[in-house]
Amino acid sequence: MKIGIALGSGAARGLAHIGLLKAFEDSKIKPYAITGSSMGALIGGIYASGYPIDKIEEFYLQLDLSVFKRFVDIKVSSAGLIGGEKLEELIASTIKQRNIEELDVKFKCVATDLLTGLEIVFDKGDLVKAIRASISFPAVFVPVYYEKMFLVDGGIKNPVPVNILPEECDIKFAINVGPSVIKEQLVQKYYLDNSFKKYKDTNSLMEKFQSFINGYFKNFVLDDSIKYPSMLETIVQAIAILQENAYINKLKEAKGNVIEVFPDLSNFKLTDFTKAKEIINIGYLEGIKIIKEYLS
Incomplete structure (x- = not known):
């Protein structure tokens, strides 16, 4: 069975994606394709490149202010507070394959062109640049200048990009950790x-x-x-x-057998990165539930 997973945006709540992917891996289930937006692009892209999910989990469980400072370059700029170069270096140090078309799992992620408002889909080329663009939350990260576009967070236009999963997927899971x-x-x-x-x-x-x-x-x-x-x-x-309307509209575009998944993250704010353990665990339990209900 070809399984497609769309990992949605949601800042800290997106850490639930780690738990969900870990549940799949523990059950020896490998996704055929992953799409991601914002935090979903970050976690999904690194995972699709072959980086162990346990290592991704370990990083976020150890995340504190001292670790944060090592990978964040604060800039005095009208374009954003964080430059992003150090974060790009961190992402580059974790991935095994640099080009999207060479990844172990089929992968796409989305960004938003700040000038035109168009959704930009990355399905080939530099994985690090694609992830960096997709996570560039406005006013926090400096936009990514790419092919005469200023790219920012993909979640603005497509918070759960289930519509860009390959049509050949037998089942598609839309993992929504956002406001809905x-x-x-x-x-x-x-x-x-x-x-x-x-x-x-x-x-x-x-x-x-x-x-x-x-x-x-x-x-x-x-x-x-x-x-x-x-x-x-x-x-x-x-x-x-x-973003809620954007999600609803993109969901209508998705073809095939689409399953919406809403992990119960109502007790967590979008900035709760210090609660990684609890959020990841919720994602894990949701993953087990998906496996039992749809993949057993």
């Missing part, structure tokens, strides 16, 4: 005042913005004391919520 996972929990009981309403997911940007604001009251307003989200949390969460 927490959609129902965003606004339940914490409101600024009685004028706020619970909005359903629609195409209205205003309603999405309202839902976003309400969601923060759920996360940060307790006993009438307010803890405001950081600037990074605000940017990350705002973009993540706006």
Whole structure:
């Protein structure tokens, strides 16, 4: 059976992809193809090159401020806070094959052209450059200049790129670790005042913005004391919520037997990299569930 896996964007919640791939490997199941966006591109690309999933897990379990500083080059730039050169060096040190077309597993990842808004699909060429482009979150990473394009995070246009998995896949799994996972929990009981309403997911940007604001009251307003989200949390969460329509549209384009997978990550924020162990474990349990339900 040819198995395709689309690993979605989701920042720290994307660490669940490590656990899911580990569950597959423990069960001697090798994906035929992997596509990825943002964190999904990073983990999926390194794994597709043949780097052991245990080593990927080990790195993130050891991730702390001292490790972070070693691989992040802070820049005083209007284009972004992090240059990305050190991260490229780290990625290059882990992969076995530099070119996408030479990988052990068929692989594609996506980025977004900042100038045109177009989705850019990497299916050949430099794997490191492709991953670096796909993870370039706006205002955090300096965009990647590539073939006269300024490339940023692929999750903006295609958060779970299941539609670009090869058509010959017998079954395709769309692993969504993004905002749809927490959609129902965003606004339940914490409101600024009685004028706020619970909005359903629609195409209205205003309603999405309202839902976003309400969601923060759920996360940060307790006993009438307010803890405001950081600037990074605000940017990350705002973009993540706006990705929901993009996911729905891309899902409609996917052909074949597509299975949506939503690991329960509602207790984790997009910036919770220090909770790698818990997030990876959730991904592992989800992987075992997938295997039992669809691949046994």
